[in-house]
Amino acid sequence: MTTLQVNGRTHSVDADPGTPILWALRDTLGLTGTKFGCGAALCGACTVLMDGQPIRSCVTPISAAEGKRITTIEATADGSDPVGSAVHAAWVKHDVAQCGYCQSGQIMSATAFLKSLPRGAQPTVADIDAAMAGNLCRCGTYARIRAAVADAARALA
Amino acid sequence: MLPEAFSVELPRALQHLIERDAPAPATLMSRRSFLKLAGAGGLALGVFPLNAIAQDGAAKPAALKPTQQPSAFLHIAPDGVVTVAVNRLEFGQGILTALPMILAEELDADWSKVRSRHGSNDPAYADPLFGVHLTGGSNSIKNSFTQYRELGARARQMLLSAAAARWNVDAATLQTRSGQVVAADGRTLGYGELAEAAMAVPVPDKVALKDAKDFRLIGQPTSRLDARAKSSGRQDFGLDVRLPGQLTALVAHPPVFGARLRSVDDGAARAIKGVKTVLRVPVDRGGEGVAVLADGYWAAKLGRDALRLDWDTTAVDKVDSARQLAQYRQLAGEPGARHFDADMAPLAKAPRHIDAEFVFPYLAHTPMEPLNCTVRMAAGGAELWVGSQLPGLDGAAAARVLGLKPEQVKVHVQMAGGGFGRRGVPSSDYVVEACEVAKAARAAGLDAPVQLVWSREDDVRGGYYRPMHLHRARIGFDSKGKVLAWDHVIVGQSITAGTLFEGSMIKNGVDTTAVEGMRDPYALPMRLTVHHPKLNVPVLWWRSVGSTHTAFVMETLIDDIARNTRQDPVAYRLQLFGDRAPRHRAALQLAVDKSGYGKRALAAGRAWGVAVHESFESVVAYVVEASIRNGQPVLHRATAGVHCNLAVNPRTIEAQVEGGALMGLSMCLPGAAITLKDGEVEQRNFDGFALPRIGDMPEVAVHIVPSADPPTGMGEPGLPPLAPAFANALARLTGKPLREMPFKLA
Ligand code: FES
Ligand code: FES
Numbered sequence: 001m002t003t004l005q006v007n008g009r010t011h012s013v014d015a016d017p018g019t020p021i022l023w024a025l026r027d028t029l030g031l032t033g034t035k036f037g038c039g040a041a042l043c044g045a046c047t048v049l050m051d052g053q054p055i056r057s058c059v060t061p062i063s064a065a066e067g068k069r070i071t072t073i074e075a076t077a078d079g080s081d082p083v084g085s086a087v088h089a090a091w092v093k094h095d096v097a098q099c100g101y102c103q104s105g106q107i108m109s110a111t112a113f114l115k116s117l118p119r120g121a122q123p124t125v126a127d128i129d130a131a132m133a134g135n136l137c138r139c140g141t142y143a144r145i146r147a148a149v150a151d152a153a154r155a156l157a
Numbered sequence: 158m159l160p161e162a163f164s165v166e167l168p169r170a171l172q173h174l175i176e177r178d179a180p181a182p183a184t185l186m187s188r189r190s191f192l193k194l195a196g197a198g199g200l201a202l203g204v205f206p207l208n209a210i211a212q213d214g215a216a217k218p219a220a221l222k223p224t225q226q227p228s229a230f231l232h233i234a235p236d237g238v239v240t241v242a243v244n245r246l247e248f249g250q251g252i253l254t255a256l257p258m259i260l261a262e263e264l265d266a267d268w269s270k271v272r273s274r275h276g277s278n279d280p281a282y283a284d285p286l287f288g289v290h291l292t293g294g295s296n297s298i299k300n301s302f303t304q305y306r307e308l309g310a311r312a313r314q315m316l317l318s319a320a321a322a323r324w325n326v327d328a329a330t331l332q333t334r335s336g337q338v339v340a341a342d343g344r345t346l347g348y349g350e351l352a353e354a355a356m357a358v359p360v361p362d363k364v365a366l367k368d369a370k371d372f373r374l375i376g377q378p379t380s381r382l383d384a385r386a387k388s389s390g391r392q393d394f395g396l397d398v399r400l401p402g403q404l405t406a407l408v409a410h411p412p413v414f415g416a417r418l419r420s421v422d423d424g425a426a427r428a429i430k431g432v433k434t435v436l437r438v439p440v441d442r443g444g445e446g447v448a449v450l451a452d453g454y455w456a457a458k459l460g461r462d463a464l465r466l467d468w469d470t471t472a473v474d475k476v477d478s479a480r481q482l483a484q485y486r487q488l489a490g491e492p493g494a495r496h497f498d499a500d501m502a503p504l505a506k507a508p509r510h511i512d513a514e515f516v517f518p519y520l521a522h523t524p525m526e527p528l529n530c531t532v533r534m535a536a537g538g539a540e541l542w543v544g545s546q547l548p549g550l551d552g553a554a555a556a557r558v559l560g561l562k563p564e565q566v567k568v569h570v571q572m573a574g575g576g577f578g579r580r581g582v583p584s585s586d587y588v589v590e591a592c593e594v595a596k597a598a599r600a601a602g603l604d605a606p607v608q609l610v611w612s613r614e615d616d617v618r619g620g621y622y623r624p625m626h627l628h629r630a631r632i633g634f635d636s637k638g639k640v641l642a643w644d645h646v647i648v649g650q651s652i653t654a655g656t657l658f659e660g661s662m663i664k665n666g667v668d669t670t671a672v673e674g675m676r677d678p679y680a681l682p683m684r685l686t687v688h689h690p691k692l693n694v695p696v697l698w699w700r701s702v703g704s705t706h707t708a709f710v711m712e713t714l715i716d717d718i719a720r721n722t723r724q725d726p727v728a729y730r731l732q733l734f735g736d737r738a739p740r741h742r743a744a745l746q747l748a749v750d751k752s753g754y755g756k757r758a759l760a761a762g763r764a765w766g767v768a769v770h771e772s773f774e775s776v777v778a779y780v781v782e783a784s785i786r787n788g789q790p791v792l793h794r795a796t797a798g799v800h801c802n803l804a805v806n807p808r809t810i811e812a813q814v815e816g817g818a819l820m821g822l823s824m825c826l827p828g829a830a831i832t833l834k835d836g837e838v839e840q841r842n843f844d845g846f847a848l849p850r851i852g853d854m855p856e857v858a859v860h861i862v863p864s865a866d867p868p869t870g871m872g873e874p875g876l877p878p879l880a881p882a883f884a885n886a887l888a889r890l891t892g893k894p895l896r897e898m899p900f901k902l903a
Contacts, residue, residue, distance in 0.1 A: 015345065015455070015457075016430065032396075034390070039613060039842075076390075089326070098249035098816055102525045128851070135850075139575055144853035145851060
């Protein structure tokens, strides 16, 4: 049994301790908002926050999450988190999503990035590109991601 | 992502398939029984039903086909919420917004109350022109524009009739406005209040459509209806389907396409906690595989990793990329099938020549959502949950595997995380695989829904690539750039050979998907010879199909001639167009004007590049700015001029051009190649088969030529001209044309 704290709730997960967090979320806890894209830390689709830091949940075992707080897309874009809400609003405003599959991961990376900035700081395009470099989008929504992250930063200033 | 020639030939090509495999027309259900069902299902009464089963027999005009029946496409709830069923797969292109806009336009719906959802493999959701279920060839808007307008207009007429009866006035005195019927005296009734009564009104056969100048929704940049769900993790995709008791299946695929098993040792796999069973299953191309069924992906993956498999690859052809290129070069020198012909005598005497060879590798589609299909079998039928571009075909293939009739298979079309052609496979490869696994599981006594998941490695190594191509050209021209003779050879596998599309797509030995985009609209004396070698690598349409290579070849060679004869590449193209290609001219001129080409000085180290190409009846021109940084090509900016006739949702068109541009760029950058050694694909995941990242994304500005002509598609046409425009800019910097993809400088 591994104890996982996900979005403020505690769960006991009966799975091999080596099971990646991604599969505990998707297959055990039914939180399918976090996506599987590569399983090898190459695409960022599975990004969640662990104690506020963005991690690739497809390669991080649940044993590494014990005693840590996991935050997924479900608790980031539900209105409860001001930074997540600003990111969600900017994503909708810019119609970022195409197929939408990569966007949970994009939003988690963007949220972690904006939370890491000093209050009111406005990132440059190069800052945004560096922060979002780990998230692939096959549909090519990158230009809108740039615009949406900058917009969310302005909204939070 | 089906080829352009479809539009003419598909119906005939598929006739036999339709007759053999199409579900029989849905049984008519009386309105009374519908209402009973609706009540039983907890639906509010008084709705205009969204039900592919046609409404009340008496009210159904015989003249209307299932694709014309409003009841299959429209649900109006008592609160006025309008749900529109879409007969296409949404995989990013925005069709779940654009078709509802078109219907809502004629319905005069309140857009804030419009929702949308996918259809199924029911006959109502077939392409109204082709008669098959199809998302491809950028034809969703093109083929369903009038269909959805008429659906909206029919429903509006029915609502008007219902209101006229309610108020006891002449329907001609009534108007509609934003989800309401308005009487001459100002009284109003909401569509939701009228829906039940409207449902009982006969469906009108003929309806008048709006004049384009009265459009309120069509042509307005409109946000996607799925934007919120897709920005909050709430959007479910095929991979998110969770049925009670569902098991996850991973299949160990042969290392070489079509190979079989000598022996299987599954002892260690079966010992893994959560693994339910291990089954040998037939896989694509006569091969064999081993399916591991487990509670969830991770147990299935551990189980698959623990298999000890001895493969027998002796009976299958083992392709090797280096050998393949040598073979293609040899073939290029041999006589082949002729697509265009022209007199080649002037070639020898021409004062100037270009001799060029181009090489294009295999490319994987790698949609971000890995391929998957969920199958549930029950007495008397089966259900599939799959993000399919060809749900009718996939349903029929499932029926064949499962020993059912096509009408016993229901395909629930799922939101797809990209596809680019990979979810529209004539062989239904992964759908068949899912059904084989489900069938074997049932035979083994495991009665559970099965979700087949392809890992990213399965996807990258699983074939169905954009074919590798070799092009060779010898062009003779004069000092003014007048082409005297152009001798051209294409070598590449046929996409449609051996599929049910072969009969219609292969003409005189030439697969039209390999040559679309060649020559036209330039009036060139071209001889085009084509070779289609057969190789043990499955190939498929990849967003924009033949134009992924023909646009590059044509547009870089045209630029070469301009450069060789010291002419401006824009002026040279405009002169070649003459007045034969007004849409090319308009698109190119718009891109030129908006980019500042020729007017604005570029930053040091940058160069302009230009290309224009028509695919799927839409024309896109790019004017780009590029440079070389640390020996690597960099694309800074792309200005697009687009001609797609009437722009239904300019916002989506913009997004499709941005996405097409990036996918075009993806072909140019390092890592964009699938290669084989000893029959095995060498790439495994996004480390070997690399995609562009955010830092690679240029600024993209999209400009649309105004037009009121019937709309043409935009899912693909933004892709083809990007790579040649980029290459042309780089050639201006280096003085050397680029003829290999991905690009190699120096
Ligand atoms: S799924 Fe984890 S990085 Fe791709
Ligand atoms: S929106 Fe489709 S992969 Fe990013």
